[in-house]
Amino acid sequence: MKADLPELRAARVILRRPTPVDVETRLALGRHREIVEAYGGTFDPNASFNRVDAEAAIRFIEQQDHAWVIDAGCFVGHVRLHGIDWHDKRAALAIGIDDPAYLGRGYGAEAIRLVLGYAFGRGLHRVSLRVLSSNSRAIACYRKCGFVEEGREREAALVSGSWQDDIIMGLLDREFGPP
Known part of the structure; x- marks a missing residue:
C-alpha cells in the first residue's frame, strides 16, 4: 500500500513519501522543548x-502505510493516518x-486538510485524534480544520513530571468542507 500512496499538493505544502535528503534535514532540526513536550515527551x-x-x-514515516512527509520546500514534519x-x-x-x-503559521492545517480530503475521498466516514x-496551538489548528471535542481522558499523560488530560476530537465526512 505504501507504494500506492499519492503525493498530495496544496498552496504551500506537498505531502510525499520520505527521501534520503529528509534524514539530513531532520538531523539539522534537532530537538526543541516545545515540540518534544507537545508530542507528550x-x-x-x-x-x-x-x-x-x-x-x-x-524510517518510522517510511514504515507507515499512510504517512507523508510535510514538505514546505524541505522536510518540516509528517502527517499520518493510523488505526x-x-x-x-x-x-x-x-x-x-x-x-x-513552521509552527503557528498554517502549514499543519494545510497538511491536515489534504489528508482529510484523501481519507474521506477513500470512503472513510470518521477521522479522530488525541491531543x-x-x-x-494544536487544538486551535484542529478546530480550524473542523474537528470537535468529543471527550477527555483525565490525567492520561505524564509529561515532564506533570499529569495532563488527553482531549479526543473527531470529524465526520459530512462535516468536512472548504476552509
Whole structure:
C-alpha cells in the first residue's frame, strides 16, 4: 500500500513519501522543548540528537502505510493516518511539525486538510485524534480544520513530571468542507 500512496499538493505544502535528503534535514532540526513536550515527551536538554535518531524518525514515516512527509520546500514534519478500520470506515490522524519556524503559521492545517480530503475521498466516514490539553496551538489548528471535542481522558499523560488530560476530537465526512 505504501507504494500506492499519492503525493498530495496544496498552496504551500506537498505531502510525499520520505527521501534520503529528509534524514539530513531532520538531523539539522534537532530537538526543541516545545515540540518534544507537545508530542507528550520529556525534554532533556543534555540529550543529543544524532544521525541514528534522525534516521529512526524518517524510517518510522517510511514504515507507515499512510504517512507523508510535510514538505514546505524541505522536510518540516509528517502527517499520518493510523488505526484504519475499513469496516467501520474510520481512522486516527497524527501530525508533527518538527521545525519550530513552521509552527503557528498554517502549514499543519494545510497538511491536515489534504489528508482529510484523501481519507474521506477513500470512503472513510470518521477521522479522530488525541491531543494534550496543554497543546492549545494544536487544538486551535484542529478546530480550524473542523474537528470537535468529543471527550477527555483525565490525567492520561505524564509529561515532564506533570499529569495532563488527553482531549479526543473527531470529524465526520459530512462535516468536512472548504476552509
